[in-house]
Amino acid sequence: MQKMNNFGGSSSSSSAGNMSSNGRQSVEEIKDDDQEISRLAISTFQAREEEIERRKMEVKEKVELQLGRAEEETKRLARIWEQLEEMTDPLRKEVANVRKKIDMANRELKPLGLSCQKKEKEYKEVLDMFNEKSKEKAQLVSTLKELLAESERLRMVQLEELSKHVSSLK
16 A cells, blocks of 8 residues: 555545544545545556557667668668679670680790790700810810921921031032
C-alpha cells in the first residue's frame, strides 16, 4: 500500500479530510481511495507504456533511416564497381594485344640471339686466330730483321775482307 500511496499522493491528502472523528476512515472511503490509487497506477503504467512505445518508434525510424542510407550507398558502390569493370575491359584487350606482340618478338629474337651468340663465338675464335697469327707474324718479322741485320753485318765483314785482299794485291 505504501507504493500505491506514492502514485497518488494528492488523493490520500484529500481523503484525510474525510476521516471520521475517531481517526478512522469508513469502508467506502477506503474503497474510493483504492480505486483512485488503482486508476493512478493504471494511468501511470499507460503513460510509461506510451513513452516506451514512442521511444521505440523513434529508434525504429532512426534504424529505417540508416537502412535507407545503407541501401543508397550500396547502390552507389555497385554503380561505381560497374564503371570500374567497364573501364578495365578496353585496357585488357589492348594489353592482351601488346603481350601477343611481345611474345611474337620474343619468338623472333630467340633464334636471332642464338645466331648472334654463334657468330660472336665464331668471331672470338677467328679474332683469337688472327691475334695468334699477328703475333707469329710479328715474331717472324723480328726474326727476319735480326737475320737481315746479321746477314748485312756478315756481308759487310766479307766485303771488308775482300776489300783488304784487293788492297793487298796491289
